[in-house]
Amino acid sequence: MDAKFVRTYFATHCVRCHGEKKQSGHLRLDTLAFNFADQTIGEQWGEVLTQVNGGDMPPKKEQSRPSAVENAGVVEWIATELKKGETARMAARGPVSHFRLSRNEYGNIVHDLLGVRFDVDQPGLFNEDTRWRGFENIGSVLTLSPSHIEKYFNAAEAVVSIAVPEKVAPPAITRQNATKLAGGAKNRLVERSGQVRHLAFMGSARRIYSNGVNGNEVKVRVQVSALVPAGGAAPRLTFYADNQPQPIFDREILSPEDKPIVLEFDAAVVEITMRVHGTSRLDQKNPQPFDDEGKPKEPLLLIDWIETEAPYVTEEGKKKRESLVPVDPENAAEVRKTLHHFTERAWRRPVTDAEIADYVKLIESEKKAGESFRSAYRAALTAILASRNFIFIQEGAAKERRERINDWELASRLSFFLWGSMPDDELSTAARAGELRKPEVLRKQFARLLADPKSGRFTKAFPRQWLQLQNVGMFPPDKKLYPEYDRHLEASMIQETTDFFAEVFRENLPIREFLTSDWTMMNRRLATHYGMSAEGQDFVRVKLRPEDHRGGLLTQAAILTLTSDGTRHRPINRGVWIAEVMLGATIPPPPPNVEPLNLTRPDAGKSTLRMQLDAHATTASCLACHSKIDPLGFAFEAYDAIGRWRAVDRPSNFREPVGKVKEPQFPVNASGVLTDGRKFDGAEEFKRLMVEDLDRFAETLVKNLATFALRRTMTFDDEAEIKKIAAASRSDQYRLRTVLANLVTSDLFQKR
Structure with missing residues (x-):
């Protein structure tokens, strides 16, 4: 079997659909090069291998089909050449790989290393991290520009000045009473239960803290109670930082006026604004919040006082900061030792005496220039944090070409994967001893990292990036069409x-729960949105009933909303998202000459969006892709643009909220046929079909976990390992922690 035979095979069985005149699936085989060392070409050959090996190509409808022996020969030859190509690509790679820290990782390290909570999302502080399919830590797209360098230096200078101040200042406590909060507005003061209180209406806002320093924490305390009208909802008190869209503190106030509650929280912010959630219906110029009997007309808050304490430092933060500076500045050996320990932790690798000597010289130079020891020491710490050794995760060595990472690099890979931060002392000790790559040691450290509270960073960061939750709210729902959608609901x-x-992570549940489950996590606000009930304002695990039409990820409002456009649901967007995120498919872009749907044409009021898409997909140029995409999205036709379940569909040109105007009604059509002929009617039947494809979903999840962990895109070269990791997890029902353990202990995890 050789290249000539494969060319003949293509000419006989393939070029009619993949040749000069026609390229089904955007694939042309008569000119496909044999340069397997090229990554792009190798990917195309990998697709050919998958199709031929799976019996999907040449298609069964072809009259002249190759024999099983011919197919096996072609598969074997392609697989052999792909392996040679992988070897060639590995040999061609540079000896060193660099991965820039993401913004969130920078903030995590600063907290773990210095005890400083630094707000990396503050506008103008850092450039936005470039994302690749939702992932924010992919090395090939996280570049370093001149503007980055200046911002990293400024950030290093800022966090070091907070961690190692010239003199530790005691916190200042400021209390604003009801009179001050009212700001001279007498109608915002009321005497209730024997004391004067600030009366806060729905929609009211007031800045309660300003002129802070990024990295300095502030502790906020507030004494508050609520006045709730009969049959009405309790008011919500929210605090926002620096005009950020998501609140830093949000609480439904249930305490009656005679039993006010003291709430407290801390945050690292420059400014804090207090808001009462909702929109008041009162006349703001002359509000009359009470009826003739003194009862509230709408939810109101009574605020007795607000107290801020800044700068606020936790006990843990104090310990971290105290360890940064040598106890005896005059002891040169202690200065070097303290500096050495800090640098090794910051750079996440062994450091040499020569490297430390440069920073010792910097300290001495600053002191000779008249600076105090602490000022000189800050200059050294700033330089260490502004170094590329801190900003970049490095794998490989210039003088040593290798395909696998060493113990120190493995420690970083493991800690950044599960903690989003640097290794701690125990993990570094294992790396220093050369023990970490031993399977039993690696498994022990993996279990320890999972048990640490810092693993909560993984359970927030990975699903947010994997599922592309950053896109929720990117196209804010039209307030006219969806007046109930607000920041609280979005959060x-x-x-x-x-x-x-x-919860799946914590309880080590099978990953099939991501596809279908009889439970979800819910608070009262989301329960109201779903037409359900839930006690309390905190998120709790809730048992689902069939009539709730929920379960798994695919029927959660966040997923249904991010695949909509703010006006209406988008079945194609939903289908593409499911194909790519949940099934690992690659969907090509639409042809440039395809006419978009016209949802405002004269007859649009007589048909639903689904009807128009069905007609659109019959076009020959559209059918090939839409037959793979559309059914996946059609399964969720019973959910609108903000994830509400519905039994009736609307005309595609609707412009008013549900029920406001008379319009034709259509039964929801959530049926479809998958490319393999399996049929479904509705989300529940579709999810059952997804469970039948659990092996495929498991491989896709492993691929996404590996992308997140290794900070790079997965290629055909990695597919065998990905399948191996998934297969090893099958016997334990693909429990999430089992999948993670098999990934961490795999050969793939230790490849450069």
């Missing part, structure tokens, strides 16, 4: 999904 949607992932 609740996202938290349902991340808490759901965390």
Whole structure:
């Protein structure tokens, strides 16, 4: 078997659909090069291998089909050449790989290393991290520009000045009483239960803290109670930082006026604004919040006082900061030792005496220039944190070409995967001893990292990036069409999904729960949105009934909303998302000459979006792709643009909220046929078909976990290992922690 035979095989069985005149699936075989060392060409050959090996190509309808022996020969030859190509690509790779820290990772390390909570999302502080399919840590797209360098230096200078101040200042405690909070507005003061209180209406906002320093934490305390109208909802008190869209603190206030509650939280922010959730219906110029009997007309808050304490430092933060500076600045050996320990932790690798000597010289130079020891020491720490050794995760060595990472690099890979941060002392000790790559040691450290509270960073970061939850709210739902959609609901949607992932992680549940489950995580706000009931404002695990039409990830509001456009649901968007994120498919872009749907044409009021898409997909140029995409999205036709379940569909040109105007009604059509002929009617039947394909979903999940862990895209070269990891997890029902353990202990995890 050789290249000539394969060319003949293609000419006989394939070029009619994949030749000069026609390229089904955007694949042309008569000119496909044999340069397997090229990554792009190798990917194309990998697709050919998959199709031929699976019996999907040449298609069964072809009259002249190759024999099983011919197919086996072609598969074997392609597989052999692909392996040679992988070897050639590995040999061609540079000896060193660098991966820049993401913004969130930078913030995590600063906290773990210095005890400083630094707000990396503050506008203008850092450039936005470029994302690849939702992932924010892919090395090939996280570049370093001149503007980055200046910002990293400024950030290093800022966090070091907080961690190692010239003089530790005691915190200042400031209390604003009701009179001050009212700001001179007498109608915002009321005497209730024997004391004067600030009356806060729905929609009211007030800045309660400003002129802070990024990295300095502030502790906020507030004494508050609620006035709730008969049959009405309790008011919500929210605090926002620096005009950020998501609140830093959000609480439904249930305490009656005679039993006010003291709430407290801390945050690392520059400014804090307090808001009462909702929109007041009162006349703001002359509000009359009470009826003739003194009862509230709408939910109101009574605020007795607000107290801020800044800078606020936790006991853990104090210990971290105290360890940064030598006890005896005059002891040169102690200075070098302290500096050495800090640098080794910051750079996540052994450091040489020569490297430390440069920073010792910097300290001495600063002191000779008249600076105090602490000022000189800050200059050294700033330089260490502004170094590329801190900003980049390095794998490989310039003088040593190798395909596998060493113990120190493995420690970083493991800790950044599960903690989003640097290794701690115990993990570094195992790396220093050369023990970490031993399977039993690696498994022990893996279990320890999972048990640490810092693993909560993984359960938030991975689902947010894997499922592309950053896109929730990218196209804010039209307020006219969806007046109930607000920041609180949006935050609740996202938290349902991340808490759901965390629950599967915490309880080590099978990953089939991601596809279908009889439970979800819910708070009262989300329960109201779903037409359900839930006690309390915190998220709790809730048992689902069939009539709730929920379960798994695919029917969660966050997923259904991010695949919509703010006006209406988008079945094609939903189908593409499921194909790519849940099934690992690659969907090509639409042809440039395809006419978009016209949802405002004169007859649009007589048909649903589904009807128009069905007609659109019959076009020959559209059918090939839409037959793979559309059914996946059609399964969720019973859910609108903000994830509400519905039994009736609307005309495609609707412009008013549900029920406001008379319009034709259509039964929801959530049926479809998959490319393999399996049929479904509705989301539940579709999810059952997804469970039948659990092996495929498991491989896709492993691929996404590996992408997140290795900070690079997975290629055909990795597929065998991905399948191996998934297969090893099957006997334990693909429990999530088992999947993670098999990934961490795999050969793939230790490949460069």
